[in-house]
Amino acid sequence: MSELRLRKALDKLKASGVRITPQRHAVLEYLLNSMTHPTADEIYKALEDKFPNMSVATVYNNLRVLREIGLVRELPYGDDSSRFDCNTTEHYHVICDVCGKIVDFHYPPLDEVESLAEQMTGFKINRHRMELYGTCESCQQVAQSN
Ligand SMILES: [Zn+2]
Numbered sequence: 221m222s223e224l225r226l227r228k229a230l231d232k233l234k235a236s237g238v239r240i241t242p243q244r245h246a247v248l249e250y251l252l253n254s255m256t257h258p259t260a261d262e263i264y265k266a267l268e269d270k271f272p273n274m275s276v277a278t279v280y281n282n283l284r285v286l287r288e289i290g291l292v293r294e295l296p297y298g299d300d301s302s303r304f305d306c307n308t309t310e311h312y313h314v315i316c317d318v319c320g321k322i323v324d325f326h327y328p329p330l331d332e333v334e335s336l337a338e339q340m341t342g343f344k345i346n347r348h349r350m351e352l353y354g355t356c357e358s359c360q361q362v363a364q365s366n
């Protein structure tokens with residue numbers, strides 16, 4: 221499954237004329253295999269053994285390229301703590317208040333909110349973002365066993 225996704229993503233990279241460097245390949249593969257919405261720093265730490273000469277700036281640079289092609293979405297949280305998501309289909313996120321874990325939550329897009337907002341504010345709405353906060357299952361278990 222993730223092999224197929226990787227091959228499709230690589231095809232898209234090739235079609236866009238972007239050079240596939242080993243680092244870029246590794247960043248993409250890491251994102252496709254992790255459903256955790258990692259930060260650039262986490263990706264850097266996961267790959268630094270494999271690419272000792274790679275800097276965090278290189279990771280950022282690769283993420284920017286992947287984002288521009290539409291293979292990766294950036295979820296900004298102010299400062300430098302953006303998280304990166306290679307699931308580019310419409311979905312929402314559930315975030316653990318305790319450990320910060322982000323899990324995909326599939327729900328029909330709330331299109332009616334967008335059109336209502338347009339009517340009420342006069343904005344032309346381009347997108348929306350919804351996040352739900354709570355305590356994940358493993359953090360609930362930790363809380364119970366204490
Ligand atoms: Zn948690």
Ligand SMILES: [Zn+2]
Pocket residue numbers: 257305307311312313323324
């Ligand atoms: Zn996601």
